Structures are given as structure tokens and as C-alpha cells.
Amino acid sequence: MKTSMEGYTILFFCSLLLSIFLTSTATDTITMSQPIRDGETIVSAGGSFELGIFSPDSMKRYLGIWYKKISIPTVVWVANRESTPLVDSSGVLKVTKEGILQLLNRNGSIIWSSNSSRWAQNPVAKLLDTGNLVVIDEKDDNPENFLWQSFDYPCDTLLPGMKLGRNMTTGLEWHLSSWKSTDNPSPGDFTYRLDPQGFPQFVVRDGSVEQFRSGPWNGLHFSGFPDQIPYTTYNPHFVFNQKETYYTDELCNDSVVTRLVLNRNGIIQRFSWNDQTQDWDLSQSVPKDNCDNYAICGAYGSCNIGNSQDYCGCLKGFVPKSQQDWDISDYSNGCVRRMPLNCGSGDGFTKHSGIKFPDTRYSWYNESMTLKECESLCLKNCSCMAYTSLDVRNGGSGCLLWFGDLIDIRAFPEDKKEIYIRMASSEIGMSLSLKLDQVGSKKKKRVWIIVSLALLVGMVFLGLGLTLFVRKKKKLSREGKKGHTVERGYTTEELELPLFDLATVANATNNFSINNKLGQGGFGLVYKGVLEDGQEIAVKRLSKNSRQGLNEFKNEVIHIAKLQHRNLVKLLGCCLQVDETILIYEFMPNKSLDFFIFDHTRSILLDWTKRFQIIIGIAQGLLYLHRDSRLRIIHRDLKAGNILLDNKMNPKISDFGLARSFDENETEGNTKKVVGTYGYMSPEYAIDGLYSVKSDVFSFGVLLLEIAWRLYIEGKPLELIDASIGDSSNTSEVLRAIHVGLLCVQRCPEDRPNMSTVVLMLGSESELPQPKQPGFFNERNLVGTDSSSHKHEPCSTNEVTITLLEAR
Structure with a gap:
């Protein structure tokens, strides 16, 4: 998988290359008498990391740390991301006699500075081979005595040895915050930080709104990261005591290069460097689907991405709180118990496994209790709704209790960790045994069980009979009405x-x-x-x-x-x-996409940020149709007119009248009657009637571009940008969108990416392959000399039905 870190442009790459050839201090240390200037760098002793001043765009410059031995420029820390950037190449970084780092501009004004908690005799700044920039007393490199360290102020990247969490004594918090854009390292909208309420967990937020929750740590991994194990390159550690609560990675092998990144779209990604491909391999990414969205199914609802009908369902023993809302796919009200609890008369617990554990914001824990003691304690408290072992290692230990509604649950069939949820005894068939226990007669217990089972079986058969009778009667009634739809x-x-x-x-x-x-x-x-x-x-x-x-x-x-x-x-x-x-x-109040983009007046209402949001939304909708829905669906008529916009300008794919579905083993279909819209059809479909997921990818590419191929090959891609969004556009983002669009409309289906790759390419800064010439409908031969795809024989009897687009 080709991918690289966010925030890199060609200019940025050149800026880092330039720093290699300019004067360098050839050391890992900055002293009071030896500051470094723009164009100079320091390199860690082992040569792993480099510190200097770089520029992600043509104007602003930042002090940062990046990998020295990695061929793809990858910044892991930025000093002045929350302050004023430098605007020219006159920046200087020095260390003061008080042990404070200062970044100065041309006028000597302080652009950024560190702090220091104590005095040092001879302070120096040193770049360690872990990527940590530290200020120390020259003769004291004990980590406990660091005057200051960059690891205490993470940006968007967590390196091995860095902490993510909180120091309860000092109040210092270690958290990640995304870049604002690919060429702006200022803090963006997304954060990934520890939520200390109840048993600690980590939460991704968009501003103040929860987007994703890691789940509680169970001794091996976080409940929301079941694929985090097995570990081959690093060991995760979760430290939880009265002084500190934090997560950190420990490398298994010093030669391994790995990092955790919160990208500008709020996605947590784990990358490892691949020496063979000379690129970053993406090994983990969350949120990975809709079920990772926080509390998407409401209280006591469970999200299952593999469900054949809807994502959301109620836990066993629960029903939708509002069936009417669920019928229209509004799951926000969640579920309620089918049988109410009756704490005084005795409740019980049902065991659940293969799920992400609920939000622990309202929870309690004990590290020494047994699971049996945990159950007993929960049963005595009528507000306790669930319990589990705090640590699953070595057979399990400790106790974790949940209070109040259980929310943010999803199915993880591969994770067999168990949680016990409180239920009414009548719901789980425990009321009879509880009453007989009070009588104390084993004989009476057996009699009551036999009698109850007999009554239960009789009621079941009676219920089935009545149900079949009612259904048959309703069917006969419907068939007797005028306008019955059988015709x-x-x-x-x-x-x-x-x-x-x-x-x-x-x-x-x-x-x-x-x-x-x-x-x-x-x-x-x-x-x-x-x-x-x-x-x-x-x-x-x-x-x-x-x-x-x-x-x-x-x-x-x-x-x-x-x-x-x-x-x-x-x-x-x-x-x-x-x-x-x-x-x-x-109802979609903002009509369709073509209502805006093909009108000179209304198009100015869509700045680049909104347009890119629409692009991402369409891509995610297509990915669902192609991969995650209960059927593999080919839309076959994707166009601007079939993209509706809600009140927040979120895109909704509509009009499935021409759609086709595939079985799991099918990859493409053939039709003699080609239907769709001229200009959006893939060549193999328009000419030979062959359709597949790659047909939709082609249509998506046209949506992305409204393309002019010759502008691209002549090095003029920016001329493709709509003039109405020029001032609001992010140049590198627009160029990436154009490039991805060109990949989608390549002539041969085999050359086009699938939608999962498209979503990844749009959401990262990976190096993209060079696109081949796009397909045009007047080309009869779909196989060019630069393609390895197989030629399809044309069907001479194809009947084509197309919709002409109006002039733009």
C-alpha cells in the first residue's frame, strides 16, 4: 500500500533536500555559543532524525524534526505550529543561559520558545536518536533531569517512547492534534486524547464532538482495536497509576521505523517503513467503517458492518426504543429492555462476547477483585448495568463495572473477550430458580421446572398457530382488494x-x-x-x-x-x-450537485472545502455499495444530477433505477442494452456492455474532473480548477483530487483503482502512480499499447440508451 505522511508538497520536499546540501553543524547539539540558522540542521547521534527549519508551502517556515534516513520527507514534530510562522529564511534557533529554546525572526523577535522548570549550569539542546529534542545540563543526561523535551508536546505523530495520556501530578497532558491542512501544520479540528472519566480510554474528537473511542484497555489491547495484536514490530504499554496514565509503544527491534499519526481527517493510522519498497506501509487505520462512529446505534444498540440488512441492531433482550424511528433508519434513540429490571426481586446477567466494550465514562474499577466478586458487587447495586474482568491476561483479574446506559457498542466477532450485561430474571429464565432457592427444596425445583417447560412449549405452539392464521387471513384480505399489486x-x-x-x-x-x-x-x-x-x-x-x-x-x-x-x-x-x-x-433541500457546479452564479457557493467534502462523501458511499453493503452493487448511472445535497451540503447518492448487484464470486456483468448518461459511461460499458465496480469508478472520476487531458500532460493542471474556488482552494489538495480523478478514468478497467484505494488516496499524501490516457467513447479499441489488460470482444448487437447532458 503506497502511502506517506500528511503535509508534504513538492516544495516541501525540495526544502528538505536543500537543507542537506547547505551548511550543517554536523552535530546533535545546540549550545549557547552555537545556535543554528535557517539552512543549518542538527542530526541525532545515530543518524535517525534531523532538526531544522522547513517550509510546507511557498511562504511560511517552521522549526521541525523529520526522519533523516527515510527517502520520503516525513515530519514528526513542529515547534511553532501554534504561533506565528517565519516568513523568510532568517530564522535562528538558540538556547539561553536559563535553558530555554528560542526561535527568532529577522528582527530578533521571539517566534516560539520552550520553558524550563529549573536552572542549569550549562544548558544545551540535544536531538536524541528517538526523535526527542531535549534541553539538558551538558553534564547530566539523565531523563529524570531533562529541563524540557519535545516528547512532552506531541503534534500529530506518536513515536515509540512518546506518551499519550496525562500526568496526574503536574497536570501535563500528552495528546495528538491533526494538521490543519497538507501545507499548514497548525492544529486542525481533530484531537486524540485521554478521557480520564471512569476507567480511562482515548477519544478522537472533532472540536468537542466525539468521533471515535478506543474502548478500555484489557491488558492486551484497547477494546476498540481488536486487530492491534499480534505485535511483531512493537509492544504496546498502558501505564495506569496514581501519578500517570498513558499509552506508549516500545520497539521490538531498533531497526524498525514505525509511527502513529492522527491525520487531518481525524483518522488514526499506524505506518511502518518498508525498506524494499522505500515507502510507508499502512498497517492500521481507525475509524475504518461506519460502525466506528461514536454511539451510532444509541444506547444498548450494537453496530455490525457485516449485517445483511442494517448496521444497527439491539442487544439480545432489547428492542428499539422507537420502532418508527428505526424503520426510517434513525437509530439515535437506541434500544430499551424488553423486560424491565426488578432489582429487589433479583436480576441476572447474560454473557456477551465479540463486541467492543461500552463507553467507560461512567464506570468503576478494582484491580484485585475476582470475577465472581465483581458479579456479586454489581448485582447488589441497582445502577450497575454490566461487568467484566479488568485484565484478561492469565485467566482474568480485576473488576470493571458500568453504570447507566451502555453506549457505543459494535460487533467484533474475532474478539472473544466477555462482558456480562444485567437483565431481568424473567428475560433470562432465572426467576423460577431464584424463587425455588428461597424455598430450599430441590424436589420442588425439579417439579416447577418441568411444569414451566411444558407450559412454555404449549404457549409457543399456540402462538405459532395464531400467527399463521392471522397472516393467512391478512393475505386473503389483501388479494381481494382492488388494485392489488400482483398484476x-x-x-x-x-x-x-x-x-x-x-x-x-x-x-x-x-x-x-x-x-x-x-x-x-x-x-x-x-x-x-x-x-x-x-x-x-x-x-x-x-x-x-x-x-x-x-x-x-x-x-x-x-x-x-x-x-x-x-x-x-x-x-x-x-x-x-x-x-x-x-x-x-x-427530502434534500439543496437539490443536486449539478444545480451548483454547472451554474456560474451558484458555483461560488461551493468553496473548495465543501467540494472536497462532497468528493469524499461520494467516494465513501460508492465504497459502501461496492464492498460493505449486503449486496455488491454497481450504480451504473453515477452523475452530478444523481448526487443530492442535504441541508449541510453532505452528498447522498440517489437513483438506483439502473443499478445491478453481484454475488460474492462475480466481478463483472454484460448487457446488450446499455443505459446511462453519455459522458459518465466507461468505455467498456458504452461500447461492449461490460460493467463492473470499475465502471462506477470511471463515473466517479468524471465527477471529480470534467476532464481535459491535454492540460495535464502539458503541465497545466491548475487550469482545470474552477475559477469560483480558486481563492478558497488548497493547491496540493486540488492537484491530488485531479490526479486521483485521472487514475479513475483510465481507459482500461484493470488500471483503475477500486474505491477503497480511492478513499485512501484522497485521505492521505501517498505517492500516486502516473495515470495513463483516459478512455473516450469514440475509441473502439479499449486496449492500448501501454496496458496489460485483456481485450474484450465487442458485442455488435448492443442497444445503447443514453441521456444527453446539457451544454455547460
Whole structure:
């Protein structure tokens, strides 16, 4: 996997190379009489790290530390990221007689300075081979006596030996904060820091909003990082005592180069240097999917990315708090117990494994108790909702208790650590044994169990019989009604969607008033509606004369009804009544993407930050369709008009009328009837009817670019940038987006990246391969001399149905 650290541009690379050839102090130390100037550097004794002044853009300069032996410039620490950057090459770094580091500008003003807790006779600054810049007394290099060290002030990178946590005595906190952008090392929006409430855990926040939680440490790893083991290059340590609480890495081999980074998108990534490929290997990345998003399923809800229907489900013994909300995929209210607790009459516990342990913000722990003592203590406290062993090593030890609702749970089938959740005794079949224990008669216990089992079996059979009777009666009733949908080729049972009454839909749209019209397609009209409870909806009404629309309707229901993702439009239900066929969606107030980007006036409303957010959202939605959904789905009509925007300008992929799904073993399909939109179709699909996930990748690339190939090969890629976003754009980010777009629209499907690679490339600063010539629909031969792909034989009888795009 090709990847490298955030924050590097070509200019930055040149700046670091230049520092090698300029005058160097050829030492690892700065003294009071020997400061270093811009262009000079110091190098750690073993040659692993280098310190100097660098520039991530053409204007600003920063004091930083980077790897010396790594061929890809990779900065691990920046001194003046929270203060004013230098604006020219006159910067000087010196150490004062008080043992304070100072970075001065041309005028001698202090741009940045360290601090010192005590006086030293002869202070010097030294760059250690761990990457730690320390200020020490020249004759005392004991770590306990450091006057100051850069390891106490991490930036976005955690190196082996650095601490992530908190010193309870001094109040010093070690945390990571992302870069603001690729060329701006100032603190960004994301932080990764210790939450000391209850049993400690680490949390990624976007500002003050929780995004991801590590889960509690169990002696081997954090509950939210089940793939953190086995360890081959480093050993993780979690220190937890009255003085300090922190996490740190210890290298197994000094020759290994590894680092943990919080990137500018709030993703925690573990990199290791690969000498053979001369690049960084990405070995770990979280959040890795939707289920890593904090508390996405609410209280007592569990998120399972592999679920065949929805991500969210309730833990065993719990039901949705609001079934109506869950039916429209709103899981925020979570779940509630099916049977209420009755602490006075005795509750019990059910064992769960293969899950990420809940938020420990409201928890209590004891390091010496046994698991049995832990259970007894929890049972005596009516507010205690769950317990587990604090440390799972050597058979388990200690006690961890949870109080209040259990939130932020997800499925980790590979992690077999056990947690015990409090349940009503009647829910887990314990009430009978508890009552008989009080009587003290083993004989009565056996009798009661036999009688109870007999009654239970009888009730089950009776319930099944009644259920079958009611279902059959309802089916016969439906089949006797006018407008039964069998004549349209499907029944309401097959759709598995909430049904809306026609009168309700008509009332919501003012009887399908022309004033409520949002748009029109080959299927019919789309109207805006408002339900009685105030919810805004979009109503797609199938034209009675549209046979193609009917096929699209059925296809849309099949492919999107059970799919849930933040970047897919939500299908709320349908109306099948009399001769009406209607789909009801969530309403998107900002219309579609083409409403903005193809209009000179409205396009200025989309600055680069919003556009890049939209690009990332579309990519993540496609990745879900291609890899993480219950079906492998090819959209086949991805275009700007099918990207809807919500009130926060978040993109939602819509219109699945042309979508196709694959089984796990299928990779591509073939059709004699090519449908879609000219300009977004991949060559192999438009010409030969071959479609695959790479067809969608091509369409995504067109969305990313609206491309002009010759500008790129002539070295003029910046001419592709929309003039309306020029002032707001991040040049390196725009160039990367263009480059990724070019990779997506390469002629041969085999050359195009898949969507997981696209998401990774957009979210990192990895070195990208050179794109080959893109595909054009007037090219008959899809295989160029520079491609290794196999030639597909054309299908001469293909029937092409395309939608022409309006002039822009």
C-alpha cells in the first residue's frame, strides 16, 4: 500500500533536500555559543532524525524534526505550529543561559520558545536518536533531569517512547492534534486524547464532538482495536497509576521505523517503513467503517458492518426504543429492555462476547477483585448495568463495572473477550430458580421446572398457530382488494417497505400540485411533500404510461430498501394503491450537485472545502455499495444530477433505477442494452456492455474532473480548477483530487483503482502512480499499447440508451 505522511508538497520536499546540501553543524547539539540558522540542521547521534527549519508551502517556515534516513520527507514534530510562522529564511534557533529554546525572526523577535522548570549550569539542546529534542545540563543526561523535551508536546505523530495520556501530578497532558491542512501544520479540528472519566480510554474528537473511542484497555489491547495484536514490530504499554496514565509503544527491534499519526481527517493510522519498497506501509487505520462512529446505534444498540440488512441492531433482550424511528433508519434513540429490571426481586446477567466494550465514562474499577466478586458487587447495586474482568491476561483479574446506559457498542466477532450485561430474571429464565432457592427444596425445583417447560412449549405452539392464521387471513384480505399489486409483478410483502396511504401522500403534496414539483425524469415526476408531523419528503410518482419507469421502480426498491449509509439517500417507504406506484424519500433541500457546479452564479457557493467534502462523501458511499453493503452493487448511472445535497451540503447518492448487484464470486456483468448518461459511461460499458465496480469508478472520476487531458500532460493542471474556488482552494489538495480523478478514468478497467484505494488516496499524501490516457467513447479499441489488460470482444448487437447532458 503506497502511502506517506500528511503535509508534504513538492516544495516541501525540495526544502528538505536543500537543507542537506547547505551548511550543517554536523552535530546533535545546540549550545549557547552555537545556535543554528535557517539552512543549518542538527542530526541525532545515530543518524535517525534531523532538526531544522522547513517550509510546507511557498511562504511560511517552521522549526521541525523529520526522519533523516527515510527517502520520503516525513515530519514528526513542529515547534511553532501554534504561533506565528517565519516568513523568510532568517530564522535562528538558540538556547539561553536559563535553558530555554528560542526561535527568532529577522528582527530578533521571539517566534516560539520552550520553558524550563529549573536552572542549569550549562544548558544545551540535544536531538536524541528517538526523535526527542531535549534541553539538558551538558553534564547530566539523565531523563529524570531533562529541563524540557519535545516528547512532552506531541503534534500529530506518536513515536515509540512518546506518551499519550496525562500526568496526574503536574497536570501535563500528552495528546495528538491533526494538521490543519497538507501545507499548514497548525492544529486542525481533530484531537486524540485521554478521557480520564471512569476507567480511562482515548477519544478522537472533532472540536468537542466525539468521533471515535478506543474502548478500555484489557491488558492486551484497547477494546476498540481488536486487530492491534499480534505485535511483531512493537509492544504496546498502558501505564495506569496514581501519578500517570498513558499509552506508549516500545520497539521490538531498533531497526524498525514505525509511527502513529492522527491525520487531518481525524483518522488514526499506524505506518511502518518498508525498506524494499522505500515507502510507508499502512498497517492500521481507525475509524475504518461506519460502525466506528461514536454511539451510532444509541444506547444498548450494537453496530455490525457485516449485517445483511442494517448496521444497527439491539442487544439480545432489547428492542428499539422507537420502532418508527428505526424503520426510517434513525437509530439515535437506541434500544430499551424488553423486560424491565426488578432489582429487589433479583436480576441476572447474560454473557456477551465479540463486541467492543461500552463507553467507560461512567464506570468503576478494582484491580484485585475476582470475577465472581465483581458479579456479586454489581448485582447488589441497582445502577450497575454490566461487568467484566479488568485484565484478561492469565485467566482474568480485576473488576470493571458500568453504570447507566451502555453506549457505543459494535460487533467484533474475532474478539472473544466477555462482558456480562444485567437483565431481568424473567428475560433470562432465572426467576423460577431464584424463587425455588428461597424455598430450599430441590424436589420442588425439579417439579416447577418441568411444569414451566411444558407450559412454555404449549404457549409457543399456540402462538405459532395464531400467527399463521392471522397472516393467512391478512393475505386473503389483501388479494381481494382492488388494485392489488400482483398484476405489476410483485407483492407488498416482497418490497419489505413501510407503506404510505395514497391520501396521506396526496395531502402532503397538495394533491400533487405543480407548485410542489421538484423535477422530472423518464419515470415521471418528483414532488416535495410535508407530512402531518412536519417531516419533509420527496415523492417520486411513476408515470402510468412508463414501462421503463416500472422496471426502474422495482430495481430501486430491490437495491436500496435495506441499504443504510450516510451518503446514500434514504428510501422511507412506498405507496401502492389503486393504480399508483410511488416512492417516498427523505427530502434534500439543496437539490443536486449539478444545480451548483454547472451554474456560474451558484458555483461560488461551493468553496473548495465543501467540494472536497462532497468528493469524499461520494467516494465513501460508492465504497459502501461496492464492498460493505449486503449486496455488491454497481450504480451504473453515477452523475452530478444523481448526487443530492442535504441541508449541510453532505452528498447522498440517489437513483438506483439502473443499478445491478453481484454475488460474492462475480466481478463483472454484460448487457446488450446499455443505459446511462453519455459522458459518465466507461468505455467498456458504452461500447461492449461490460460493467463492473470499475465502471462506477470511471463515473466517479468524471465527477471529480470534467476532464481535459491535454492540460495535464502539458503541465497545466491548475487550469482545470474552477475559477469560483480558486481563492478558497488548497493547491496540493486540488492537484491530488485531479490526479486521483485521472487514475479513475483510465481507459482500461484493470488500471483503475477500486474505491477503497480511492478513499485512501484522497485521505492521505501517498505517492500516486502516473495515470495513463483516459478512455473516450469514440475509441473502439479499449486496449492500448501501454496496458496489460485483456481485450474484450465487442458485442455488435448492443442497444445503447443514453441521456444527453446539457451544454455547460
